[in-house]
Amino acid sequence: MKEYAKIGKGTVLVTDGPLKYIEFESLNRYRDLLIHFMSTRHGGVSSGECSTLNLGLGRNDDRSNVIENFRIICNATSVNMESLVLTNQVHGTKVCRVYESDMGKGLLRESDLKGTDGFITTAPGVTMVTFHADCAPVFLFEPSAKAAALLHSGWKGTLADIVTKAMDEMKKIPGFDAGRVEAVIGPSIGFCCFEVDEDVYRQFRGKYDNGSFYSHISGTKWKIDLKAIIRARLAEAGVDIRNIHDCGICTKCCKDLFFSYRGDRGRTGSMAAFMQIRQ
Ligand SMILES: [Zn+2]
Known part of the structure; x- marks a missing residue:
């Protein structure tokens, strides 16, 4: 029996045992x-x-545990x-288009999709998976073209602008209209907690020169609002600001x-x- 509770902004916490x-x-x-969801630590x-x-294979964990954890969440969500x-x-900013022939890659078989921080698909039944532990997940869905993208936008990916790269790729899909995209920024480190030193601040400020993205703490310490930058990049790429949904949840605070x-x-x-375009 699943229970549903609202958390953050526009976010539903599903409890299933x-x-x-x-x-x-x-x-x-x-x-x-569309099928979409994101795991928690529970x-x-x-x-x-x-x-x-x-669910990370590169963490301090046994592969068999990770496989079992995937089995648990896939069973609960009928994926x-x-x-x-x-x-x-x-x-990085490499975003790969994936097809039915890519299914299983990275988990059940060797993957040739190396060095990629995001996926785009229009192929029904292909489930895109990205990994997060402070870095923002960005979900993009264009319902008319039935095109979806899932991105890992940590501070480096945000600085290098993976969002714009992904939107540029999606715009090549026939019938795609950026104005129809629904975008969600999932749980990730918030403005409250993302502290950096002067060098990182300067890299960001040199690229995104909007004072509201930054807050000076003291000395060489700054805070950066990564989610505000992601929202601004989405808007710049043509996504209607009414369709940009930031769940407002900070992973470090939660x-x-x-x-x-x-x-x-x-x-x-x-x-x-x-994220999967439903079959
Ligand atoms: Zn926080």
């Missing part, structure tokens, strides 16, 4: 066309710093585990529910975001 995962109301409006079999629903295609993220790289001082597991 020990398992907890989230969905977004703006994308649930398209549930006939409901898996991993222990220690990866307790309990670690075929063989349909998953996983990124192997490098904090580290009891979400893995947080900074909140757990680097010793943590990984959540995953999932």
Whole structure:
């Protein structure tokens, strides 16, 4: 028996026994066309710093635990585990278009999709998967063209502007209209908690010169509003600001529910975001 509770802005926390995962109301409006969700840290079999629903293969965890955790969340959401295609993220801007022939890559078989931080698909039944533990997941869906993208936009990806790269790729899809895109920025480190040194601040300021993105703490310490930058990049790429939904959840502030790289001082597991054009 699943229970549903509202958290953040437009976010639904689904509790299914020990398992907890989230969905977004703006994308649930398209549930006939789209499957999407994101895991939390609850409901898996991993222990220690990866307790309990670690989905990252590169973490301090046994592969068998990660596979079992994928099985648990896929069963609960009625997603075929063989349909998953996983990124192997490098904090870059490479976004791969994926097809039915890519299903299983990165989990059930070797992947030739190297160095990719995002996927785009129009192929029904292909489940895109990205990994997060403070870095923002960005879900993009264009319901008329039936095109979806899922991105990992951490601070490096945000600085390098993976959002614009992905939107440029999506615009090549026949019938695609940026103005119809629904965009969701999922749980990730907030303006409240993303502190950086002067050098990182200067890189951002040199590229995105809008004072509202930054807050000076003291000395060489600054805060950067990564989600505001992502929202601005989406708007610049033609997404209607009314269709840009920031769930407003900071992973570090909510580290009891979400893995947080900074909140757990680097010793943590990984959540995953999932998105599939329904078959
Ligand atoms: Zn915070």
